[in-house]
Every structure is written in C-alpha cells, then in structure tokens.
Amino acid sequence: MMTTRFLQSASLSLALALATPAAADALPDLKGKSLVFAGFGGDLQKNQDLAWIQPFAAATGAKIDQTDAPDLAKIQTQQEAKNVGVDVVEIESSTVDANCGTVFQQVALDRSQLDATYDTNKCGVPVVKFSFVLAYNAKKYPTPPTSVADFFDIEKFPGTRAARSGANVGMVEAALLADGVKPSAIYPVDLDRAVKKIEAAKGSIILKDTFAPIQDGLANGEFDMALLPNGRAFNASKANPDIKAVFVGAVTLYDNLAIPTGAKNAEAAKAFLQFAATHAAQADLAKRFPYGVGTKGAAPALDGKSKGFYPDSFTDQLVVQDTKWWGSNEAAVADRLNSVFAQ
Amino acid sequence: MSADTGRKATRWALAGLCTLIGLWLILPLAVIVPISFSGEDSFAFPPQSWTLARYANLVTPQWTQALLNSLVVALLVAGLCAVLGTLAAFAIVRSHSRAMVVLRLLILAPQVVPIIIVGLGVYLVFLGWQLTGTVSGFVIAHAALSLPFVVIPVAASLQTFDRSLERASASLGAAPVATFFQVTFPIIRPAILSGTLLAFLGSFDELVLALFLQSPTFVTLPVQLYRRMTDTIDPTIAAVATIQLGFVIACVIVALVLERRRAAGTKAG
Amino acid sequence: MGGQLLSGGVMGTAGKARLPFLAGIDRWWLVALPVLAFLALFFVYPSATILLRTFTRFDAPQVGGLDNLVWFFSRDANRAILLRTFVVAGLSTVLTSLVAFPYAYLMTQVRPAVRTLMFGVLLVSMFFGILLRNFAWVVMLQMQGPLNDVIAALGFERQRFLGTMPAVLMGMTHVLFPFMVLPLYAVLRGIDTRLVLAAESLGARPARAFWDIYLPLSLPGFIAGALLVFVLALGFFITPAVLGSTQQSLLSQLMYAQFYRQAAFGRAGAMALVLLVATVAALVLASALSKRSRAYEATP
Numbered sequence: 001m002m003t004t005r006f007l008q009s010a011s012l013s014l015a016l017a018l019a020t021p022a023a024a025d026a027l028p029d030l031k032g033k034s035l036v037f038a039g040f041g042g043d044l045q046k047n048q049d050l051a052w053i054q055p056f057a058a059a060t061g062a063k064i065d066q067t068d069a070p071d072l073a074k075i076q077t078q079q080e081a082k083n084v085g086v087d088v089v090e091i092e093s094s095t096v097d098a099n100c101g102t103v104f105q106q107v108a109l110d111r112s113q114l115d116a117t118y119d120t121n122k123c124g125v126p127v128v129k130f131s132f133v134l135a136y137n138a139k140k141y142p143t144p145p146t147s148v149a150d151f152f153d154i155e156k157f158p159g160t161r162a163a164r165s166g167a168n169v170g171m172v173e174a175a176l177l178a179d180g181v182k183p184s185a186i187y188p189v190d191l192d193r194a195v196k197k198i199e200a201a202k203g204s205i206i207l208k209d210t211f212a213p214i215q216d217g218l219a220n221g222e223f224d225m226a227l228l229p230n231g232r233a234f235n236a237s238k239a240n241p242d243i244k245a246v247f248v249g250a251v252t253l254y255d256n257l258a259i260p261t262g263a264k265n266a267e268a269a270k271a272f273l274q275f276a277a278t279h280a281a282q283a284d285l286a287k288r289f290p291y292g293v294g295t296k297g298a299a300p301a302l303d304g305k306s307k308g309f310y311p312d313s314f315t316d317q318l319v320v321q322d323t324k325w326w327g328s329n330e331a332a333v334a335d336r337l338n339s340v341f342a343q
Numbered sequence: 344m345s346a347d348t349g350r351k352a353t354r355w356a357l358a359g360l361c362t363l364i365g366l367w368l369i370l371p372l373a374v375i376v377p378i379s380f381s382g383e384d385s386f387a388f389p390p391q392s393w394t395l396a397r398y399a400n401l402v403t404p405q406w407t408q409a410l411l412n413s414l415v416v417a418l419l420v421a422g423l424c425a426v427l428g429t430l431a432a433f434a435i436v437r438s439h440s441r442a443m444v445v446l447r448l449l450i451l452a453p454q455v456v457p458i459i460i461v462g463l464g465v466y467l468v469f470l471g472w473q474l475t476g477t478v479s480g481f482v483i484a485h486a487a488l489s490l491p492f493v494v495i496p497v498a499a500s501l502q503t504f505d506r507s508l509e510r511a512s513a514s515l516g517a518a519p520v521a522t523f524f525q526v527t528f529p530i531i532r533p534a535i536l537s538g539t540l541l542a543f544l545g546s547f548d549e550l551v552l553a554l555f556l557q558s559p560t561f562v563t564l565p566v567q568l569y570r571r572m573t574d575t576i577d578p579t580i581a582a583v584a585t586i587q588l589g590f591v592i593a594c595v596i597v598a599l600v601l602e603r604r605r606a607a608g609t610k611a612g
Numbered sequence: 613m614g615g616q617l618l619s620g621g622v623m624g625t626a627g628k629a630r631l632p633f634l635a636g637i638d639r640w641w642l643v644a645l646p647v648l649a650f651l652a653l654f655f656v657y658p659s660a661t662i663l664l665r666t667f668t669r670f671d672a673p674q675v676g677g678l679d680n681l682v683w684f685f686s687r688d689a690n691r692a693i694l695l696r697t698f699v700v701a702g703l704s705t706v707l708t709s710l711v712a713f714p715y716a717y718l719m720t721q722v723r724p725a726v727r728t729l730m731f732g733v734l735l736v737s738m739f740f741g742i743l744l745r746n747f748a749w750v751v752m753l754q755m756q757g758p759l760n761d762v763i764a765a766l767g768f769e770r771q772r773f774l775g776t777m778p779a780v781l782m783g784m785t786h787v788l789f790p791f792m793v794l795p796l797y798a799v800l801r802g803i804d805t806r807l808v809l810a811a812e813s814l815g816a817r818p819a820r821a822f823w824d825i826y827l828p829l830s831l832p833g834f835i836a837g838a839l840l841v842f843v844l845a846l847g848f849f850i851t852p853a854v855l856g857s858t859q860q861s862l863l864s865q866l867m868y869a870q871f872y873r874q875a876a877f878g879r880a881g882a883m884a885l886v887l888l889v890a891t892v893a894a895l896v897l898a899s900a901l902s903k904r905s906r907a908y909e910a911t912p
Binding site: 349350353354357358360361364365367368369370371372374375378386387388427428430431433434435437438440442443445446449450452453455456457458459460461463464465467468469483484486487490544548550551565568569572573580581583584587588591592594595596598599602603606 | 640641643644646647648650651652654655656657658659660661662663711714715717718721724728730731732733734735736737739740741742743744745747748749750751752754756757758786789818843846847849850853854864867868871877880884887888891895
C-alpha cells in the first residue's frame with residue numbers, strides 16, 4: 001500500500017513536471033469549479049486518473065468527480081428530465097459522430113494537435129484507440145488461434161468463450177471474418193450473415209454485461225478465450241502470464257471525450273477537453289496503459305510486455321472500424337443480438 | 344421396535360441434512376475471507392500472494408464516504424419509518440373506516456411490486472425533482488420500501504393491546520398525549536424498535552433503487568461494492584465483506600444471548 | 613414476517629367493533645393522511661409514471677396505441693424471457709421449499725440451545741447482505757473455486773457453473789431461503805405433534821401419519837412462504853446478472869436494458885406492466901388457494 005501510494009505520488013509529480021510546460025498556459029484558473037468525468041472504469045480509468053485528471057485538477061484547481069458506465073440512453077434520460085449529471089463522458093466515437101449537436105454539444109477547441117483521421121466531429125476529442133482482440137489461455141490451446149475469426153471456430157478451438165453483451169463489442173466483425181469475408185469487405189455489415197455464424201457458436205459463448213468479470217474469468221480459468229479490449233487483455237495477462245492476445249483481424253476503434261448538451265459545468269468541461277486534445281496528455285496515458293493516441297505525433301515507446309498488447313504494434317493486422325456504419329446501425333445490431341442471445 | 348429404530352434413523356438423517364443446509368448457508372460466506380488478503384486484482388481462490396493492502400484501502404475517502412452515506416441514509420430511513428409506520432399502524436388498527444383497506448394495500452405494495460418497476464419510476468420522477476444523488480432522495484425512496492417492517496409488528500402489538508389501560512388513564516384525567524407516552528408507547532416500544540431495526544437494515548443493504556438514484560458525488564456502500572464487482576475487479580470488496588461478516592456474527596450472537604437470558608428471566612419470574 | 617406480510621392476517625381483522633376513540637368522528641383518518649400522502653407521492657406516482665409510459669411513449673418502430681404491448685408479445689425473445697422468468701421463479705420456489713422444510717421442521721423438534729444455533733446460522737446468512745452473498749457464490753462456484761476443488765479432488769472433471777442456470781438457481785435459493793423458512797417455522801411451531809402420535813397409535817405407519825396429518829397442517833405456512841418467494845423471484849435482478857449470463861436474463865434485466873441502453877421508456881413500461889400483472893395474478897391465485905386450505909383446516 002505504502003509503496004503504491006508512493007509510486008502514485010511520484011508518478012504524479014513526474015507527470016506534472018512533464019505535462020505542465022506544454023499545457024499550463026492554455027489551462028484556465030478553475031478554482032471553486034467542479035466537473036464530473038464518466039469513463040469506462042477498470043485500469044483504463046485508474047490510469048486516466050493519473051495521466052489526466054490529477055494533473056488537470058492540480059493545474060486548474062478544479063474538483064473532479066468520477067463515475068463510470070456512460071450509456072447514451074442514460075444521458076438522454078437525464079436530458080429529458082433537464083438534470084444532466086455528467087460533464088465529460090468517454091464514449092465510442094461512432095456514438096458521438098451520430099449524435100453531435102443533439103445529445104452532445106459542439107465545442108470550439110484548438111484541434112491542431114489532433115490526428116485528422118480520428119478527428120471526425122465537432123463535439124468530441126478522439127482518445128483511447130483500442131482493439132477488440134482475441135485473448136486466449138495459451139495453456140488450453142497448444143496450437144494457438146491465429147485470428148480473431150477463431151473465436152467462432154468451435155471445432156478447432158473448443159472451450160468456453162466470453163464476450164460483452166451489447167452491439168459494438170467486436171463480435172459481428174469477427175463473425176464475418178470467420179465466415180470468409182475479406183477484412184476490406186466487412187462494411188457495410190451483412191447482419192444476417194453475421195447472426196447466422198453467431199447462432200452456430202452460441203452454445204459455447206457466455207455474455208456478460210461488463211468487461212471486468214470477463215477479464216477476471218479469463219485470467220482464472222473460467223473462460224478459455226474472450227473478445228476483449230486490448231487493455232483488458234493486458235490486465236488479464238498480468239494476473240495470469242498464460243493469457244495472450246491475437247490482433248489479426250481485431251476491430252480497432254477509438255473513443256471520444258464529449259460534453260453532453262445541458263451539462264452543468266460546461267466551461268470546466270471544455271477546458272478539460274482542450275487539455276486532453278494535446279499530444280502530451282494523450283501520450284502520457286499511452287505510456288501507462290497500452291491504448292493508442294488520437295493525436296498527431298510519435299506513439300510513445302513501450303516496454304516489451306505492454307508492447308504485445310498495444311494496437312500500434314500491429315497496425316497492418318487490424319480491421320479499422322467504419323464508425324459511420326456503426327453510428328447509424330448500433331441500435332439495430334443491439335436489438336438483433338439481444339434477441340439472439342435471449343433464447 | 345423396528346418403528347423405533349426407523350424413527351431414530353430418520354432423526355439422524357434429518358440432523359445430517361440440516362447440518363448440510365447450515366453449512367450451505369454459512370460456508371460460502373467464509374470463502375470470501377481469504378480473498379480479502381489477495382495480492383492480485385482477481386477473485387481467484389485461493390490467492391497466489393498475500394497482502395493487507397485491501398484493508399488499508401478501506402480508509403480511503405471513496406470507501407469511508409460510501410459507508411458514511413449508507414449509515415446516514417439508513418438512520419434517517421429508520422427514524423422516518425418509525426414515525427410514519429407507527430402512525431399508520433394506529434390508523435389501521437383503530438380506525439373504523441373501510442378505506443383503511445387502501446392504506447393497508449398501499450403499505451404492503453412496495454414489498455411485492457417488483458423492485459425494478461419502482462426503481463425505473465423513481466428514477467424518472469426523482470430526476471425531474473432534482474432528488475437523484477441526494478440524501479433526501481435516497482431516504483424517501485427507501486422509506487417507502489421499509490414501512491411494512493414497522494407497520495406489521497406495531498399493528499400486531501396494538502391489536503393485542505388492552506385498550507382499557509388507555510381508558511383508565513384517560514378517566515384519571517391524563518391528556519391523550521400523556522396517555523400515549525406513559526401507557527401506550529411503553530407497551531408497543533419493542534415492536535417499534537424491532538421494526539425500526541429492520542428498516543435500518545433494509546435501507547443499508549438496498550441496491551437496486553440505489554443504482555438508479557446514485558450520482559458521481561453520492562454513492563452508497565452497496566453501489567460501491569457492486570461497481571467494484573462489475574466494472575473493476577477489486578478484492579477490497581472481500582475486505583468489506585469480511586468486516587461485515589464479523590460484525591453480523593457478533594450482533595447475532597449478542598442478540599441471541601440477550602434473547603435467551605430474557606426468556607430464562609421470564610420463566611424464572 | 614413474510615407470511616404476515618402477505619396474508620394480511622395481522623391486519624386483516626383490523627378496525628372491527630372497537631370503542632371509538634372519540635364518539636362520532638373517526639380521527640384516525642387524520643393520522644393516516646401523512647402516510648397516505650407519502651406513499652402516493654413517492655411510491656404510487658413514480659410506479660404509475662413508468663407503467664403509463666406504455667401508452668404514452670413510443671420509440672420507432674412503435675408509433676401509438678398498444679404498440680408497445682404488441683411489440684412485447686410479438687417478439688420471440690421477449691416471450692422466451694417471460695417464460696423463463698416464470699420457470700426460474702417456479703424452480704426457485706420449489707428448491708427453496710425443499711431446503712426450508714427440513715430446516716424449519718427440525719427447528720421445532722430440537723432443544724432450545726440447538727434451535728438458537730440454527731436461528732443464528734439463519735440470521736447471519738440473512739443479514740450478511742444480498743449482494744455480498746451473490747459475491748460469495750461467484751467465488752465459491754468459479755472454475756478454480758472451492759466447490760470445483762472438491763469435485764476435482766473426487767476425481768471428476770471441473771464443471772463450469774458461473775453463467776449457467778444452476779448457478780443462478782443456487783444464488784436465488786440462498787437469497788430466498790429466509791423468506792420461506794420464517795413463515796414456515798411460524799406455522800410448524802403451532803402444529804400439535806400429538807396428532808401425529810395419535811394417528812400412529814391408531815396403527816398408521818409414521819410416514820403415512822406424517823403425510824396425512826402433518827403436511828396438510830403445515831400447508832398455510834407453505835403457501836405463505838412459497839407465495840412470497842415466488843413473487844420476489846419474479847422480480848429478481850441482481851443475482852441473475854452476477855451469477856448468470858445474458859443468456860439467462862430475466863424480465864427485470866431486459867427491462868433495465870431497454871431503459872438504460874436504449875432509453876425506450878415505452879417498451880420498458882410495457883414490460884413493467886406485464887411483470888406487474890403477472891405478480892398480481894400470482895398473488896390472487898395464491899390467496900384463493902390459501903382460502904381453500906383454510907377451509908380444509910376448518911372442516912371437522
């Protein structure tokens with residue numbers, strides 16, 4: 001405990017020393033102001049706390065409260081009741097693309113450091129590039145799976161596999177790959193074809209509503225393989241060195257930080273977005289946890305272990321998600337998959 | 344003779360079966376204890392490495408604040424239920440109005456209406472009333488659920504209560520309020536107390552409404568535990584569980600010892 | 613506690629033929645008012661709000677009228693989940709009865725000290741908290757958990773329990789156990805076991821005497837407990853989410869998903885309505901049953 005505390009504060013001061021010169025003049029004085037950040041939880045949010053939230057709070061004087069599970073529908077419900085409880089949410093970029101100007105407010109930011117490939121809307125700041133990898137237990141599979149498509153090969157790779165419930169979790173893309181679709185031809189998704197493949201393997205698949213039990217279940221032998229964000233797979237490998245990840249065919253996407261319309265602390269939230277739109281801030285997070293950046297500039301150097309779980313180490317193997325397609329089809333896919341797995 | 348051996352065998356079988364049931368009730372709770380010393384961020388059993396860090400974690404604000412919130416809410420719920428529940432019990436037992444059927448149904452309804460329905464409705468309504476994430480919002484929602492815990496025992500106690508005591512007090516010139524506090528209240532006090540205790544526990548353990556009513560700045564202990572189970576794997580929850588287990592066992596032992604003493608006392612007297 | 617809660621026995625005879633506190637005016641109405649207002653405002657109004665959304669809120673492709681209810685019943689997945697909710701509630705009621713009956717029966721038969729111990733075990737499990745008990749079962753049932761260690765030590769292959777129906781039922785039975793055992797014990801305690809002995813002395817075999825005399829007398833406790841357990845099980849939400857997987861989801865979880873993941877309040881309202889109607893139907897049915905069993909008791 002003492003050592004972790006010490007390490008945390010040491011790395012915090014280091015982060016401050018590194019981050020402050022670049023971003024400090026841009027950061028306003030927010031003493032007495034507060035904002036609520038909703039992230040995806042887990043180790044990602046723990047590291048976001050170290051890389052973004054604590055330095056930002058220290059530099060501006062703002063008080064930041066954190067929560068998790070930022071569902072779009074929850075935000076809409078709060079907007080309907082005119083009582084929005086979050087100021088900055090982390091959510092898939094496709095969701096922000098599709099709801100920019102309605103659910104999320106447009107913000108005027110200095111976007112010069114952002115990578116134009118990822119900077120696709122006027123509301124969000126692209127962050128946290130990640131891949132849905134196939135994570136597996138090497139002890140269980142002496143001949144390891146070679147592609148995300150092997151998630152659906154229950155003959156060659158028998159065993160229980162886990163994935164998250166919901167729509168945009170890497171499953172439909174993997175099903176199409178398994179059915180012989182070329183990576184370049186996945187979008188627009190042929191949903192019927194994907195569902196047929198999923199139905200065939202359904203008996204070996206366990207769905208959970210959140211990633212944490214999947215990560216832990218993979219690490220302690222509950223599941224033999226799983227579709228996980230690469231960071232969750234990395235964590236599972238820390239708990240159990242037999243856990244490996246396959247990036248071939250892994251759907252790769254990224255999140256946005258965005259401000260919901262009606263947020264109570266929009267001013268502080270905007271300053272936070274500006275802070276996160278700098279390469280220094282994003283690289284600091286990528287150094288701590290193997291998720292990619294949404295900014296221009298060199299990806300940070302990683303040590304051997306996390307390198308094996310970092311999307312940028314496998315750029316030529318990934319399937320880049322068509323965020324436009326997902327933006328307009330997510331609800332339909334969710335509905336379809338729900339009913340496939342309900343029976 | 345053979346019927347007797349048969350009876351004996353049945354008794355032993357029954358005793359064995361009930362021992363198994365008792366173990367089934369308790370043993371799963373005990374397996375949590377080693378997890379609370381786990382050095383990994385995992386619920387794997389048994390842990391590979393050991394640490395006391397999970398217990399040190401408990402004194403960080405996110406846990407102490409959640410505990411404090413839960414205690415404050417549960418105490419206020421207990422108080423509110425004690426007052427409202429006793430009033431309701433009086434009305435139900437003493438009123439002649441047929442409309443009391445409505446009150447009776449209303450009080451029991453929150454116990455049988457599926458909690459998710461109440462939760463969704465409360466969320467929609469309380470959001471608009473700015474009550475989500477507030478102490479008052481939690482207290483109000485939990486109190487509606489916990490009212491029967493007080494009303495049922497107090498109504499039962501009032502029904503066996505000898506009204507002539509009150510009339511005697513009144514005929515001796517005591518004001519109704521004085522009669523209540525000097526005659527009626529002492530008799531129904533045990534019922535109120537036990538009901539209030541259950542209301543406290545009901546609120547302290549309540550999760551579903553709390554999941555809807557929580558906000559980033561106001562979280563209760565069950566919500567914190569649930570998040571640490573579903574969004575982040577954190578053996579700190581096992582540390583909470585271990586402490587809670589010790590506390591519950593201590594309370595139950597004290598309560599049962601007191602109860603047996605009391606029973607023995609009444610027998611002797 | 614539970615039995616009284618539902619049968620309304622304690623309150624059922626309320627307010628009959630007592631001297632009025634003040635002749636003429638029934639002032640107890642005034643006493644009831646704050647409670648009535650409280651519940652109307654903070655329980656009835658919110659619950660009605662979500663139920664009414666069935667008929668007032670529509671998300672494409674639903675547009676109006678009874679669309680949300682039509683949507684509910686026309687989708688295979690919803691019907692499957694509704695059926696599963698009933699089956700799971702029924703199974704957990706049966707399982708809970710099977711564990712609770714011997715326990716409650718033995719409590720009436722043993723020395724006070726043993727009874728206190730049995731009560732203690734029950735209370736500790738009950739007050740430990742529902743969520744933490746679910747967590748305990750996650751640890752217990754996992755692939756490398758204690759139960760599987762025993763299974764492996766006996767020479768069998770490890771079994772996967774988490775994410776399956778047996779795990780959900782195990783957790784639910786554990787959580788629901790006190791709600792069955794308490795009303796059952798309250799009734800069993802009052803049964804005069806001399807009746808069974810009398811039957812035996814008249815030549816009935818013990819098993820037969822137990823079956824013909826004791827069980828019918830225990831029926832009211834059974835019905836009260838079973839009803840409470842069934843109704844609670846219909847609304848279960850946390851346990852299936854923690855111990856099961858999406859494939860075992862019950863109506864409450866589906867409702868939560870429609871509400872939170874899709875903000876489809878109309879569809880969530882329709883599910884709430886179906887679940888509530890099912891619950892009320894179960895209550896009505898059981899109260900009819902318990903009336904019949906009481907009539908049976910009254911027959912000489």
